Amino acid sequence: MILHTLNQPPANAACFERCREAMSSDDTLLLIEDGVYWALPAFAARLESLSGRVKVLAADAAARGVDLPAAHCIDDQAFVALCVSHDKVVSWF
Amino acid sequence: MIFSIIVQAPPVQAQGAETALRFARAVLAAGHRIHRVFFYRDGVHNGTALTCTPQDENSIPAQWQALAAEHDLDLVVCIAAAVRRGLIDESEAGRYGHRHWNLADGFELSGLGQLVEACLTSDRVVTFGGRS
Amino acid sequence: MSAASILVITRSAPYGSSAARDALDVALTCSVFEQPVSLLFLDDAVFQLLKGQSPGGIGQKNLNAVQQSLPLYDIDRLYVGARALAERGLHASDLILPVQTIDEAELASLLADHTTVLSV
Numbered sequence: 001m002i003l004h005t006l007n008q009p010p011a012n013a014a015c016f017e018r019c020r021e022a023m024s025s026d027d028t029l030l031l032i033e034d035g036v037y038w039a040l041p042a043f044a045a046r047l048e049s050l051s052g053r054v055k056v057l058a059a060d061a062a063a064r065g066v067d068l069p070a071a072h073c074i075d076d077q078a079f080v081a082l083c084v085s086h087d088k089v090v091s092w093f
Numbered sequence: 094m095i096f097s098i099i100v101q102a103p104p105v106q107a108q109g110a111e112t113a114l115r116f117a118r119a120v121l122a123a124g125h126r127i128h129r130v131f132f133y134r135d136g137v138h139n140g141t142a143l144t145c146t147p148q149d150e151n152s153i154p155a156q157w158q159a160l161a162a163e164h165d166l167d168l169v170v171c172i173a174a175a176v177r178r179g180l181i182d183e184s185e186a187g188r189y190g191h192r193h194w195n196l197a198d199g200f201e202l203s204g205l206g207q208l209v210e211a212c213l214t215s216d217r218v219v220t221f222g223g224r225s
Numbered sequence: 226m227s228a229a230s231i232l233v234i235t236r237s238a239p240y241g242s243s244a245a246r247d248a249l250d251v252a253l254t255c256s257v258f259e260q261p262v263s264l265l266f267l268d269d270a271v272f273q274l275l276k277g278q279s280p281g282g283i284g285q286k287n288l289n290a291v292q293q294s295l296p297l298y299d300i301d302r303l304y305v306g307a308r309a310l311a312e313r314g315l316h317a318s319d320l321i322l323p324v325q326t327i328d329e330a331e332l333a334s335l336l337a338d339h340t341t342v343l344s345v
Binding site for chain 2: 229231243244247250251254255257258260340341343344345
């Protein structure tokens with residue numbers, strides 16, 4: 001079980017695609033910084049295969065005016081908890 | 094649980110340094126230990142003593158210093174990356190014949206071996222990157 | 226794979242930034258400290274391994290020279306994204322060192338097989 005973090009915006013699609021390909025079925029993706037834009041409805045199809053396994057850092061989404069369902073958003077404490085509940089963390093940037 | 098944090102993002106130009114700071118605070122607040130924060134690539138600029146920050150903004154280096162002082166954190170700046178970018182301490186200033194130095198108190202210059210050691214010693218290693 | 230092992234991921238082309246050299250330095254340091262290390266080249270990082278680099282004209286050191294020293298440091302687990310090569314019109318024979326090409330399906334298990342994964 002790996003926690004992947006991704007901080008790149010949709011213009012850097014290669015970064016997102018490598019991350020997505022590297023994910024196993026029990027991995028989790030946490031979108032941070034400019035990565036939160038991937039959670040917009042426009043990109044829903046590309047996240048479809050990850051359904052239920054994508055989280056968004058709430059402060060980064062709020063900062064950018066990206067309005068998302070609360071269920072997807074986590075705070076910094078929950079970020080730490082995800083690091084603990086997964087075996088390792090892989091950062092994509 | 095023992096964490097180490099790798100910061101490759103510089104302050105100001107990238108958000109990653111601030112994200113790493115918030116993450117570090119959250120790790121400590123949850124009762125975990127931070128074995129080391131290692132600054133690599135342009136992340137070494139987090140260790141400068143010479144930032145001049147507008148009053149309505151927060152200095153990233155000063156925040157690292159305050160967190161380190163409060164929690165006795167090991168803030169290690171990659172020496173090879175730092176000296177190339179003009180970030181040096183008194184000892185390196187002497188070695189290279191510079192009259193000034195600018196590494197902030199609370200930070201320490203050391204080698205990449207400290208990064209490898211952190212990987213071996215920590216339960217989790219979390220990297221915060223810039224780009225390129 | 227040994228108990229503790231480090232995977233260094235690099236995704237950047239060489240020379241335009243220091244990322245290629247910085248990733249190599251991490252791998253070399255792992256080897257100096259006798260830690261098993263693997264290198265994974267994804268996306269534009271496959272250009273790092275192209276033969277025939279000659280960066281004298283841009284004031285940089287030749288990465289090929291460092292790469293050729295990797296076997297001396299027992300760094301021989303070099304993985305390259307198969308599609309990254311194909312998309313760029315390259316073949317393994319264009320590269321300076323022998324590599325293992327991996328497809329997308331093998332990527333996840335490569336990450337799982339290492340204790341720590343470092344992106345540079």
